[in-house]
Amino acid sequence: MSYFWLASVVLIAICAVFVFLPALKQRENNDQLLRDELNKAFYKDRLGELELETTEGLVNDQQDLITDLKQSLLDDIPTQPQVSEGKSLSPWLILIPSLLLMTLLSYGLYAHFGAAKQVANWQGITSQLPELSQKLMTKDGAVLTDQEMQALTLGLRTRLYYQPKDATGWMLLGRIALANRDANTAVGAMQKSYQLKPQDEDIQLGYAQALMLSQDPADQDLSRQLLQRLAKKDYVDIRVFSLLAFDAYERQDFAAAVKYWGVMQQMIGPDDERYEMLSRSIDSAKKQMKQAGAPSASVKVTIALDKAVNVDPNAVVIVSVHRADGSPMPVAAARYPLSSFPMTVELDDRNSMLESSKLSDLDTLMVRVRLDSDGNVATKHGDWFGESKVVKIDQAVNIIINQQYP
Known part of the structure; x- marks a missing residue:
């Protein structure tokens, strides 16, 4: 915000210079002096004309005409001395009030018609970015309200504008888009994050999840490859098997879905409240297998x-x-x-x-x-x-x- 005030002060100063520069260089306006100068010029020109006319023989009484010309100049001199109309005002008496009026009017119009409140809100959101980012990273956005999501999105876009190589920032933006079911934004943000840090497993998982929302079969194949690569790691995030199971079920590969849900059950144990939900999903997939005539031996x-x-x-x-x-x-x-x-x-x-x-x-x-x-x-x-x-x-x-x- 300090840059705004500095820039506005500089602009007002420049305007003041251009507006009031003529007043600072005001010249004295003396009418009598100007009239005397004009009469002298006229007298010299007329003398030159009389000399030319005398040479050509057009004038015989040159001295009489010169005397008449001098008399006319004397008649043009005012008989009463000019009275001064008073001392002219100082330019600063005009400059200072006008400058104050221009400043108040400029800031007043900006406060009424400008985006001062929006800028202040944007500045406040930007200052909250680290706190909101940490909240999203630790809880996967589950505890973020809609207002906090919007604030975090604005803050992230601002930071990414100035720091386009921030892989974590792109990942967070992709997660927000995933929560909002915005496939295009999610894929674009996660792709940029993946290009910056292709070996990061969290980014790989986020990118795979975003690609799964795409309607492009090539994107879905790439998502499957990323997830299968992650499933071969020594430590596997349970969300990897969850996405693989979901993908298999959507493709009607019910045997694979049962397999992945079974792996998830082993990872969380029977005491986890999600265990029964996974059992229901497995039973549903097995019923689908029977209806499809698939072998159900296990x-x-x-x-x-x-x-x-x-x-x-x-x-x-x-x-x-x-x-x-x-x-x-x-x-x-x-x-x-x-x-x-x-x-x-x-x-x-x-x-x-x-x-x-x-x-x-x-x-x-x-x-x-x-x-x-x-x-x-x-x-x-x-x-x-x-x-x-x-x-x-x-x-x-x-x-x-x-x-x-x-």
């Missing part, structure tokens, strides 16, 4: 840990379904992030390793579970594992991890 596995097991916090859970003869090559397998135990997972045809050999083709089977600590499924040294007995495909499987590879 294996539900509950996994527990023996007290002697020392769990590596970086480990992942690998569940594999094998033929009843115990062949090492699994028919189906899945990889899950480490969660609280006991945990329950469900495998189906979506987890089949080969198209020619599906889980639903088995009548009996056995299940192995391993805690993979190095991320390489081919190495087993030091990994803890457990396996089940041979069971029918429709039976629930309970496994205790209590053995360790040498």
